Amino acid sequence: MAPILQSSQPWVEKYRPKQVKDVAHQDEVVRVLTNTLETANCPHMLFYGPPGTGKTTTALAIAHQLYGPELYKSRVLELNASDDRGINVVRTKIKDFAAVAVGSGQRQGGYPCPPYKIIILDEADSMTEDAQNALRRTMETYSKVTRFFFICNYISRIIEPLASRCAKFRFKPLSEEIMISRILHICKEEGLNLDAEALSTLSTISQGDLRRAITYLQGAARLFGSSITSKDLISVSGVIPQEVVGALLAACKSGNFDLANKEVNNVIAEGYPVSQMLSQLFEVVVEADDISDEQKARICKRLGAADKCLVDGADEYLQLLDVASNTMRALCNMPQEFSYET
Amino acid sequence: MLWVDKYRPKTLDQVIVHEDAAQNLKKLVSEQDCPHLLFYGPSGSGKKTLVMALLRQMFGSSSEKVKVENKTWKIDAGTRNIDIELTTLSSTHHVEMNPSDVGFQDRYVVQEIIKEMAKNRPIDTKGKKGFKVLVLNEVDKLSREAQHSLRRTMEKYSASCRLILCCNSSSKVTEAIRSRCLNIRINAPTEDQIVKVLEFIAKKEGLQLPAGFAARVAEKSNRSLRRAILSFETCRVQQYPFTINQVISPMDWEEYISEIVSDIMKEQSPKRLFQVRGKLYELLINCIPPEIILKRLLHELLRKLDAELKHEVCHWAAYYEHRMRLGQKAIFHLEAFIAKFMSIYKAFLIATFG
Numbered sequence A: 001m002a003p004i005l006q007s008s009q010p011w012v013e014k015y016r017p018k019q020v021k022d023v024a025h026q027d028e029v030v031r032v033l034t035n036t037l038e039t040a041n042c043p044h045m046l047f048y049g050p051p052g053t054g055k056t057t058t059a060l061a062i063a064h065q066l067y068g069p070e071l072y073k074s075r076v077l078e079l080n081a082s083d084d085r086g087i088n089v090v091r092t093k094i095k096d097f098a099a100v101a102v103g104s105g106q107r108q109g110g111y112p113c114p115p116y117k118i119i120i121l122d123e124a125d126s127m128t129e130d131a132q133n134a135l136r137r138t139m140e141t142y143s144k145v146t147r148f149f150f151i152c153n154y155i156s157r158i159i160e161p162l163a164s165r166c167a168k169f170r171f172k173p174l175s176e177e178i179m180i181s182r183i184l185h186i187c188k189e190e191g192l193n194l195d196a197e198a199l200s201t202l203s204t205i206s207q208g209d210l211r212r213a214i215t216y217l218q219g220a221a222r223l224f225g226s227s228i229t230s231k232d233l234i235s236v237s238g239v240i241p242q243e244v245v246g247a248l249l250a251a252c253k254s255g256n257f258d259l260a261n262k263e264v265n266n267v268i269a270e271g272y273p274v275s276q277m278l279s280q281l282f283e284v285v286v287e288a289d290d291i292s293d294e295q296k297a298r299i300c301k302r303l304g305a306a307d308k309c310l311v312d313g314a315d316e317y318l319q320l321l322d323v324a325s326n327t328m329r330a331l332c333n334m335p336q337e338f339s340y341e342t
Numbered sequence B: 001m002l003w004v005d006k007y008r009p010k011t012l013d014q015v016i017v018h019e020d021a022a023q024n025l026k027k028l029v030s031e032q033d034c035p036h037l038l039f040y041g042p043s044g045s046g047k048k049t050l051v052m053a054l055l056r057q058m059f060g061s062s063s064e065k066v067k068v069e070n071k072t073w074k075i076d077a078g079t080r081n082i083d084i085e086l087t088t089l090s091s092t093h094h095v096e097m098n099p100s101d102v103g104f105q106d107r108y109v110v111q112e113i114i115k116e117m118a119k120n121r122p123i124d125t126k127g128k129k130g131f132k133v134l135v136l137n138e139v140d141k142l143s144r145e146a147q148h149s150l151r152r153t154m155e156k157y158s159a160s161c162r163l164i165l166c167c168n169s170s171s172k173v174t175e176a177i178r179s180r181c182l183n184i185r186i187n188a189p190t191e192d193q194i195v196k197v198l199e200f201i202a203k204k205e206g207l208q209l210p211a212g213f214a215a216r217v218a219e220k221s222n223r224s225l226r227r228a229i230l231s232f233e234t235c236r237v238q239q240y241p242f243t244i245n246q247v248i249s250p251m252d253w254e255e256y257i258s259e260i261v262s263d264i265m266k267e268q269s270p271k272r273l274f275q276v277r278g279k280l281y282e283l284l285i286n287c288i289p290p291e292i293i294l295k296r297l298l299h300e301l302l303r304k305l306d307a308e309l310k311h312e313v314c315h316w317a318a319y320y321e322h323r324m325r326l327g328q329k330a331i332f333h334l335e336a337f338i339a340k341f342m343s344i345y346k347a348f349l350i351a352t353f354g
């Protein structure tokens, strides 16, 4: 790749592994695919797991390693959510692509070049069920000459008949250890300095999502220079400072509604994401020693409901206010039922 | 020109309120490999201003030579063709748009229009490859499909195109998108900071500011800088020289909502509910977003109710706003909230006063 292109890419792309063996932490899939490289045998695959764990990376890497740069275009079709994937489009595009015959499986230019084509359906969980159903037939029709790679975050959104035709691999959130070793590698390349505390913070706040960790790292490096502390990382990460969470909880304990409302207003004005606030509240509440199990249950029940409402697009202020009010009523042992509801 | 526009800082060095953020942004774009950015924070907090100043920092004054275009894209959606109309604001280096404007078809904007723009790499006069910036506003209003569609585009074309996403509530932006951006929180300015801006404007306009007046305007602004400056200018038109306790009039629609609230606290009956319906329609026709109406109703109610009732009423406000989001006709849910309130309040009055 031309150097100018390299330097202008964000780090997540710059440090995307180009070879399957460099994909960290996903040993099972790496083993199977390494085998594929030797035998050129490959089943249909389904990769699933949370964001930033290497799914797309792995699929692209194996495709490149199988065919090399010359054949890649004619042998690999990548369709992702940025392409229209209605039923018709899926049918015609895949048909057109799969129907052109491939030559015999001869190694070319040092690449295995197996006698089938690969169709990568990235972000497959955003395809409608109808479109997935339409794929069943297509898969069968072209099963001799194509291999499908499905990639998704939620396996439950892939219809069973498709899923059952594939070898399934779960991509696990990266462990702290692996995360740190990847980060250290990047630090070395970019000439950055992170102490042990910063490293462990980075891995905690990115929760197994390596892409997020790399983005934070680059952000912090640009803002704070080459020596990066734990505090710098927190400030680019969007984690809510513990004081803010504490203040809200204290207001709930006080039993004063207006005080809690004021704190909620403050959270909103400061622009903290309410979904983030809910998860941090959850952690604090669950771990608190001075809150009874029953109270915890009452609080968490509403936290869950609010989270769902937010996903549905409900208003952040109203949801957080209701959570605060409910938390207050639980902590101050006010009755769970409302008095005037009819 | 309105003061809000006249005194919008043009460069990152001129901003008064988010000085730290501005200096940070300057450092971020000092190299060519800046990641995608997601700005989030309450409305009126100054995201737009920062983004514009940031573009200027990146591309110099040419970023200010923008043209507004209203184009119709013809999109081939398999079985049929659809027309999508979209307004864009563009300079030679950037394009700004509001993809959620097209409503439920927003994913086509992402799949066709944005992807096309992201693919094409600008080449400057010296033949050097640069990158282009796409500014997308209100990404929290994008449908799930549209957000999903953005994911790979953000990765695939990251060498030729940087995205700057803006939104109010980052909870509504999917995890997958947030994980692809550097998230930048822009908080609403504090009242003190607002006072500073108002004083700056007063000085530039050569106005006398009685002590404490700017603070009153700031206090009434709900930490929205835009609102503070607008109402400051209104005050200037209504009465100058300023006096310390001159009226700072609330917005018309807010006054209208306080009226509704006193109506429903005075009488709880089907007849009153019917009267209020007319007023709600009036607000909706004037393009006040339904969730804003509901929040304002709650705000007014909370000021007047007994502590005991506050919990109950805020719960139902959250409940009906959520339903409104899932449903289609806002008026049903606004009215249901009012009816619920009436029934609760009546039961309370009977229990308390017999």
Ligand SMILES: Nc1ncnc2c1ncn2[C@@H]1O[C@H](COP(=O)(O)OP(=O)(O)OP(=O)(O)O)[C@@H](O)[C@H]1O
Pocket (backbone or CB within 6 Å): A011, A012, A013, A015, A016, A017, A022, A023, A024, A025, A026, A049, A050, A051, A052, A053, A054, A055, A056, A057, A058, A152, A153, A171, A182, A210, A211, A212, A214, B151, B176
């Ligand atoms: N297992 C891994 N080993 C090495 N690098 C990784 C790994 N997982 C993620 N990365 C880094 O994170 C970036 C994003 O990874 P990738 O695109 O594969 O995520 P994904 O699993 O497809 O996520 P999404 O579900 O959001 O599409 C890569 O460019 C790479 O830098």
Ligand SMILES: [Mg+2]
Pocket (backbone or CB within 6 Å): A055, A056, A057, A122
């Ligand atoms: Mg991916």
